[in-house]
Amino acid sequence: MDFNMVEIVLLGGLAIIIFGPEKLPELARKAARVLAYLRKISEDARGQLREELGPEFDNFSLADLNPKTLVAKHLLSGEEVADFREMRDDALATGQLVKDAVGEASGSTSGVPSGAGAPVAAAPRSVPFDPEAT
Secondary structure: OOOOHHHHHHHHHHHHHHHHHHHHHHHHHHHHHHHHHHHHHHHHHHHHHHHHHOHHHOOOOHHHHOHHHHHHHHHOOHHHHHHHHHHHHHHHHHOHHHHHHHHHHHOOOOOOOOOOOOOOOOOOOOOOOOOOOO
16 A cells, blocks of 8 residues: 555544544554554464475465466466567557457457448357266
8 A cells, every 4th residue: 555645644634533632642552563463473374384384485475376476487487478478568559459359259240241331240159068067
Protein backbone atom coordinates (compact mmCIF):
# COMPACT_ATOMS: atom_id res chain seq x y z
CA MET A 1 0.00 0.00 0.00
CA ASP A 2 1.26 3.41 -0.87
CA PHE A 3 0.12 6.37 1.21
CA ASN A 4 0.93 9.94 0.32
CA MET A 5 1.21 12.75 2.87
CA VAL A 6 -2.34 14.04 2.33
CA GLU A 7 -3.84 10.61 3.05
CA ILE A 8 -1.75 10.20 6.21
CA VAL A 9 -2.81 13.62 7.53
CA LEU A 10 -6.44 12.87 6.67
CA LEU A 11 -6.33 9.51 8.48
CA GLY A 12 -4.65 11.12 11.51
CA GLY A 13 -7.29 13.85 11.67
CA LEU A 14 -10.06 11.29 11.33
CA ALA A 15 -8.54 9.19 14.13
CA ILE A 16 -8.37 12.24 16.43
CA ILE A 17 -12.01 13.03 15.70
CA ILE A 18 -13.22 9.45 16.24
CA PHE A 19 -11.12 8.40 19.24
CA GLY A 20 -10.18 11.74 20.76
CA PRO A 21 -6.72 13.00 21.63
CA GLU A 22 -6.75 11.25 25.04
CA LYS A 23 -7.18 7.68 23.76
CA LEU A 24 -5.17 7.99 20.55
CA PRO A 25 -1.67 7.38 22.07
CA GLU A 26 -2.94 4.30 23.90
CA LEU A 27 -4.50 2.92 20.71
CA ALA A 28 -1.28 3.57 18.79
CA ARG A 29 0.72 1.61 21.38
CA LYS A 30 -1.75 -1.30 21.22
CA ALA A 31 -1.64 -1.31 17.42
CA ALA A 32 2.17 -1.34 17.50
CA ARG A 33 2.15 -4.26 19.95
CA VAL A 34 -0.28 -6.23 17.78
CA LEU A 35 1.82 -5.57 14.68
CA ALA A 36 5.01 -6.64 16.46
CA TYR A 37 3.26 -9.79 17.71
CA LEU A 38 2.07 -10.70 14.20
CA ARG A 39 5.55 -10.14 12.79
CA LYS A 40 7.01 -12.39 15.50
CA ILE A 41 4.48 -15.12 14.71
CA SER A 42 5.25 -14.95 10.98
CA GLU A 43 9.01 -15.07 11.58
CA ASP A 44 8.58 -18.05 13.90
CA ALA A 45 6.46 -19.84 11.30
CA ARG A 46 9.04 -19.16 8.57
CA GLY A 47 11.85 -20.38 10.82
CA GLN A 48 9.94 -23.51 11.73
CA LEU A 49 9.16 -24.19 8.06
CA ARG A 50 12.83 -23.79 7.09
CA GLU A 51 13.86 -26.02 9.99
CA GLU A 52 11.39 -28.74 8.96
CA LEU A 53 12.32 -28.60 5.27
CA GLY A 54 16.03 -28.95 5.92
CA PRO A 55 19.16 -27.36 4.51
CA GLU A 56 18.36 -28.08 0.86
CA PHE A 57 15.55 -25.48 1.05
CA ASP A 58 17.55 -22.67 2.65
CA ASN A 59 16.93 -20.31 -0.26
CA PHE A 60 13.22 -21.25 -0.44
CA SER A 61 10.76 -18.37 -0.71
CA LEU A 62 6.98 -18.47 -0.46
CA ALA A 63 6.85 -16.41 -3.66
CA ASP A 64 8.33 -19.45 -5.41
CA LEU A 65 4.98 -21.22 -4.97
CA ASN A 66 3.31 -18.83 -7.42
CA PRO A 67 2.83 -20.87 -10.63
CA LYS A 68 4.20 -18.11 -12.86
CA THR A 69 7.31 -17.79 -10.74
CA LEU A 70 7.70 -21.56 -10.49
CA VAL A 71 7.66 -22.05 -14.26
CA ALA A 72 9.96 -19.11 -14.91
CA LYS A 73 12.45 -20.17 -12.24
CA HIS A 74 12.58 -23.95 -12.63
CA LEU A 75 11.50 -24.85 -16.15
CA LEU A 76 12.77 -21.99 -18.31
CA SER A 77 16.17 -20.45 -18.70
CA GLY A 78 16.68 -16.72 -18.34
CA GLU A 79 16.97 -16.34 -22.12
CA GLU A 80 13.68 -18.16 -22.70
CA VAL A 81 11.87 -15.98 -20.18
CA ALA A 82 13.29 -12.87 -21.85
CA ASP A 83 12.19 -14.20 -25.27
CA PHE A 84 8.65 -14.85 -24.03
CA ARG A 85 8.44 -11.40 -22.48
CA GLU A 86 9.69 -9.81 -25.71
CA MET A 87 7.12 -11.76 -27.74
CA ARG A 88 4.36 -10.71 -25.34
CA ASP A 89 5.40 -7.07 -25.46
CA ASP A 90 5.54 -7.12 -29.27
CA ALA A 91 2.10 -8.73 -29.49
CA LEU A 92 0.64 -6.21 -27.05
CA ALA A 93 2.21 -3.32 -28.94
CA THR A 94 0.77 -4.44 -32.27
CA GLY A 95 -2.59 -5.47 -30.83
CA GLN A 96 -2.20 -8.96 -32.26
CA LEU A 97 -3.54 -10.65 -29.13
CA VAL A 98 -6.74 -8.63 -29.32
CA LYS A 99 -7.11 -9.30 -33.06
CA ASP A 100 -6.68 -13.04 -32.50
CA ALA A 101 -9.18 -13.08 -29.64
CA VAL A 102 -11.76 -11.14 -31.66
CA GLY A 103 -11.18 -13.39 -34.66
CA GLU A 104 -11.71 -16.52 -32.55
CA ALA A 105 -14.80 -15.09 -30.86
CA SER A 106 -16.49 -13.95 -34.08
CA GLY A 107 -15.49 -16.96 -36.16
CA SER A 108 -14.20 -16.93 -39.68
CA THR A 109 -15.50 -14.30 -42.11
CA SER A 110 -15.08 -16.66 -45.06
CA GLY A 111 -18.82 -17.44 -44.94
CA VAL A 112 -19.73 -13.87 -45.88
CA PRO A 113 -20.72 -13.63 -49.52
CA SER A 114 -19.29 -10.70 -51.41
CA GLY A 115 -21.66 -7.76 -51.49
CA ALA A 116 -23.77 -9.04 -48.57
CA GLY A 117 -24.56 -6.51 -45.88
CA ALA A 118 -24.66 -8.85 -42.88
CA PRO A 119 -22.34 -11.73 -42.03
CA VAL A 120 -23.74 -15.23 -42.17
CA ALA A 121 -23.92 -16.91 -38.78
CA ALA A 122 -21.55 -19.83 -38.47
CA ALA A 123 -22.96 -23.19 -37.47
CA PRO A 124 -22.46 -23.92 -33.79
CA ARG A 125 -19.61 -26.25 -33.06
CA SER A 126 -20.45 -29.43 -31.20
CA VAL A 127 -18.12 -30.41 -28.41
CA PRO A 128 -17.45 -34.14 -28.09
CA PHE A 129 -18.76 -35.54 -24.83
CA ASP A 130 -17.39 -38.60 -23.10
CA PRO A 131 -19.57 -39.64 -20.13
CA GLU A 132 -16.89 -41.96 -18.79
CA ALA A 133 -14.30 -39.20 -18.64
CA THR A 134 -16.14 -37.34 -15.89
